Amino acid sequence: MSIKISEDYNLPDSEMLRSGNSYKGLMVWVPENLMVVVGKGSDPEEELLAENILLDRIPVIRRGTGGCAVVLSPEMAVVSLILENDPDKKQNEYFRQFVGVITNAFKKMGVENIEMKGISDIAINGLKVAGSSIFRSKDYVFFHSIINIAGNTRAMERYLKFPPRQPDYRLNRSHRDFVTSLKEQGYEIDIHEFEENLKSEWLLHFR
Amino acid sequence: MLYVFKFPDIGEGIHEGKILKWHVKKGQEVMEGDPVVNVETDKVVTDIPIPKDGVIKNTYGKEGEVINVGDALVEMEVEGEEAEEEAEVKAPPKEGREAEGEPASRTEVAKAKTKTKKIEEKGFGVVGQIEEADTDAFLPATGEGMEAQAAVAAEKEPGRKALATPVARKMAMDLGIDINTVRGTGPAGRVMKEDIKKAFDEKQAGPKVARKPGKIEIPAEAEDMVEVEELTQIRKTIINRMVQSKFTAPHATAFEEVEVSRLVELRKEKKEELAEQGVKLSYMPFIIKAVSLALRRHKSLNCKLDMENNRVIYQKFYNIGFATDTPEGLMVPVIKNADRKSIIEIAESIKDLSDRARERKIQLDELKGGTFSITNYGSIAGTYGVPVINYPEVAILGVGRIVQRPVVKGGEIVPGNVLPLSMSFDHRIVDGADAARFIKDLMAMLADPLTMLMM
Structure with missing residues (x-):
């Protein structure tokens, strides 16, 4: 059984990505339905539980950024941003800045013990609450981060295999033991308020 | 040797x-x-x-x-x-x-x-460290200011003998120009053929209106009632620059008001947080950033007029000068490439440059190369002004004091925070409509600073 992967990335931030450096901006959006998004170089066989995906008719889309496969659901929020590439800036510097802006925005909303972990994850109390990736061209940097606002890990366990690569702090933990949501950690997040906080943070810190 | x-x-x-x-x-x-x-x-x-x-x-x-x-x-x-x-x-x-x-x-x-x-x-x-002067230098050389200075120099040094090549000397003689009264623009003040030609053209054009102010006599009986101070170099520069600008660029000024409650709120929210990191967040970084972004869309406000060659030079870099009040007088440090700096970086630059300007430790190249200037008299007092363009730039924004005033929002009268803006522009190259369009974009960003993210 093989999964059909849509190479036509048509999620809300696709316009941003297509515009490349002619567009500069930041958006926060919520997926309309459950789907699986694989990374640019993902091997579906290695990362996906194909049988369940086909059985549940879950759409699978390939994104332009790196990283492993993820599940998107309406209980999650995606931060997408694009800006002019600074060739002198290192990748990890970009991650640190982008992720820093997101964690600051949550801190403003009273979220505690939220921090950057691994290469580009965001964790609360050592549990992953968001993952991020970057696509970088000569002209622009496109970043997105998928934040688990209120979702549970059932979908991840059903559609995603244990990832082929893991950050140090994962320590071989299963999806259930490794991933959490802001709701699970006791935070009711208003997406609009989060977006406003995020934008004001970004306005101050970014060029 | x-x-x-x-x-x-x-x-x-x-x-x-x-x-x-x-x-x-x-x-x-x-x-x-x-x-x-x-x-x-x-x-x-x-x-x-x-x-x-x-x-x-x-x-x-x-x-x-x-x-x-x-x-x-x-x-x-x-x-x-x-x-x-x-x-x-x-x-x-x-x-x-x-x-x-x-x-x-x-x-x-x-x-x-x-x-x-x-x-x-x-x-x-x-x-x-200072580079050779270029056309962006903070003291532009045009005939206006130079003429007066040359005359002063000639008066001060009646025996002054100009540096010039024999060709230039002959040319001056042929045209009936006293070469020793001509200001040289060549290396070490050398009088060039172009300088002589210019002097000749000016002579042909006839006498200009005298701009040199008359001598002020102090009556002996009033000597105890006045205090006389020699002009500092900085004050002399300010005088020359102001005169040069006003006599070269026909000024027109546009006035506007923008409701900036969101900006006030945002700044208030971030001010304390950033103060802990040693960053002083005033309104200026937001205004400088917004101006630099608006200039990217309105090139006529970021140009230079080169009348010698009958051309306009549109600059694709956005260096914003900000007027700084120092004990010695006005200085205009320049934040280079402001559009590519974050608001925090701009805030840090403002503090660094203005501190060093006040201490007179600022470098010359930090006062040069501006493409647009902002004067924030509102930080002291005042609502509207008619700012003088920092020539050869073509526009300057005057920022007044934010005042609380009733405004109409959604059909309701509510308290608002109103920021008065006054922008002078060189009407030779900037049309009123261009200025208005620029101000409109600027106002949109100041009214809702988050829109800067999309510019």
Whole structure:
């Protein structure tokens, strides 16, 4: 059984990505339905539980950024941003800045013990609450981060295999033991308020 | 052999400086880059470095004396090839002074002439870092200001003999121009053919309206009732710049009001947080950022008018000058590439540049290269103004004090925070509609700062 992967990335931030450096901006959006998004170089066989995906008719889309496969659901929020590439800036510097802006925005909303972990994850109390990736061209940097606002890990366990690569702090933990949501950690997040906080943070810190 | 180091052209439009302190004495050995003299130029107090190794034979000019660009500063013995050429030196040593080791007074020796072995002088800057003047220099050289200065120079130095090539001298003679009254724009003030042509054209055009203010007499009976202060270099610069701008660029001014409650709220929210990180967040970083982004969309506000060549130069870089009140007077430090800086970076630059401007430690190149200026008189008091364009820029934004005022929002009268804006622009190149469109974009960003993210 093989999964059909849509190479036509048509999620809300696709316009941003297509515009490349002619567009500069930041958006926060919520997926309309459950789907699986694989990374640019993902091997579906290695990362996906194909049988369940086909059985549940879950759409699978390939994104332009790196990283492993993820599940998107309406209980999650995606931060997408694009800006002019600074060739002198290192990748990890970009991650640190982008992720820093997101964690600051949550801190403003009273979220505690939220921090950057691994290469580009965001964790609360050592549990992953968001993952991020970057696509970088000569002209622009496109970043997105998928934040688990209120979702549970059932979908991840059903559609995603244990990832082929893991950050140090994962320590071989299963999806259930490794991933959490802001709701699970006791935070009711208003997406609009989060977006406003995020934008004001970004306005101050970014060029 | 002897080498004469002249007061270098350290930036366009800087023609004179006051000697504050000599760092060297006769007989002293110096190395290339050593500061020889501390000079107050138009905007900064700075050390002048010597461009060669050698031994000081003489210094010209006393402390407190004003010297012109191209005047001899130091005569020194250097090692190297001799160039068999005679050069004129405006301020040669006076023997008596030489013997005493005291600097020769420029006024006493101005008319003298001496022979020396000439060594080609490279363009040298102050503090070893200042670049050669370019068209963006903070003191632009146009006929307006220069004319007055040349006249002043000629008055001050009736025996002044211009540096010029024989060709230029002949041309001046043929055209009936006294070359010694012509201001040279060539190296070390050399009078070029173009300078003579310009002088001739001006002569043909007839006398201009006198712009030199008359002498103010102080009646003897009023002497106790006034305080007289000599103009500082900075004040002289301000005077020249203001006159030059007003007599060159026909000013038009647009006024607007923008409701900035969201900006006030955002700034208030971030101010304390950033203060903990040592960043002082005023409204200026937001305004500078918004202006730089709006300029990217409105090129006519970020251009220079080159009348000599009948062309407009649209600049694709956005260097924003901000007027700074210093104890010595107005200075306009420039934040380079403001559109590519974050608001925090702009805030840090404002603090750094304005602190150093007040302490007079700012470098000349930090006062040059602006493409647009902002004057924030509102931080002291005032709502509207008619700011004077920082020529050769083509526009300046005046920012008044934010006032609480009733405003209509959604059909309701509510308290609002209103920021008054006054923008003067050079009406030769900026049309009223262009100015209005620029202000409209600027207002949108100030009303909702988050829209800057999309610009």
